[in-house]
Amino acid sequence: MTIQNLNIKDKKLKIHNKxxxxxxxxxxxxxxxxxxxxDSIKFSQTEIVTVAIRRLNSEQLLKKSNLITSxxxxxxxxxxxxxxxxxxEEAIRLACLGRELTKKIGQKENNFVKLEVISDPKYLLPDPIGTIKAxxxxxxxxxxxLPYICPDPMLAKHLEDIGCATVMPFGSPIGSGQGIQNILxxxxxxxxxxxPVIIDAGIATASEAAFAMELGADGVLVNTAIAQSQKPKQMAIAMQLGVQGGRFSYLSGRIPSTKFANASSPVQGTKFLYL
Structure with a gap:
């Protein structure tokens, strides 16, 4: 079931001209x-799959069954x-290798790259200066x-001004499963x-994916939460439903938050029957 199937008015996710x-x-x-x-890719109904170029050495690509050929x-x-x-510099070299790979699999117009520059080995925080340079x-x-960044509003704006197609701030550090932390x-x-703003990293559950979408994010990227779950295929379905539910909720417009209770049943103008 998708937004399109339910005839809910929504624009498609547009990144650059795709x-x-x-x-x-x-x-x-x-x-x-x-x-x-x-299985996870199939049941998630995703259309965008990210692959680390560093993992794809020439020996792996020659195997009959590998990440790309599968x-x-x-x-x-x-x-x-x-x-x-x-x-x-390393990121630029890998990006060029990635573009070569997209051409080899027949996606001649694919110039996408998820840009990650991470010099911090402990917390795996993206390097803002290296990211802007690359x-x-x-x-x-x-x-x-599509640059992966800390949730820094000014950095996001600078990257947009440079000409990036999206910004991808993390919800919390890669693989941490801490959920959406820096909400403000x-x-x-x-x-x-x-x-487009894609929330990338830190999401552990379908409810967190839904919450990211309810904030108004244009999408989420999930890896560890599915790959390391006990039932990856089932978690992939849950994430897909979470993203759709969060998007439905965002498009519907939530009610305002109030300090006091507000009765759902009217009191004034009603007649009570006393026995």
Missing amino acids: EFNSRLMLGTGKFKTLFDMQ LDWNKLWLLPNTAGAKTA AKFLVQKGFCV NLKIIIENSKI
Whole structure:
């Protein structure tokens, strides 16, 4: 069941010049088996799958069954990511390799790259200076840049001004499962942004995915919460439903929060029957 099936008026998720029905993106790391990954992608109904270029060495690509050959790229859009890059220069090199890969799988117009520059080994916090440096170069080279960032409203605005296609602030640090933490900053980013805002990292449950969408985010990216769950396929379905539920709620318009109770049944103008 999708928004389109229910005839609920909503725009498709548009990133650069590409439109998507699903607002859930999936990562491909940490799955116990290749089959778990395939099933999770299928049942999540995602259309965007992100792959770490650093993980795809030449030997892996020559294998009959690998991460790339096991997926149907006629139905999925590859989002190469620069995970593992500690500097802007490393990220740029990986982005170029990623663009080459998109052409090899037949997506000739795919210039997407999820930009990650992470020099902090303990908390895996993205480097804002390295991210801006790499983003500026890649945008000039014709890449559609989706930068992974801390929930910093000013950084998000600078990246938008540079020409990035989205901003991807984290809910909480990668793989931490802490959920949506810096709510105020995320709200500011969403309010000020003229490009899609994708909440990336930290989400552990379907309710947290729903909450991210209720804030007004344009989508979420989930990996560890599905890959490391006891039942990945089932969790993938839950995330898909959570994202749709959160989007439905956001589009419906929540009631305002009040200090005092407000009776749902009217008192004035009613007649009571006393026995």
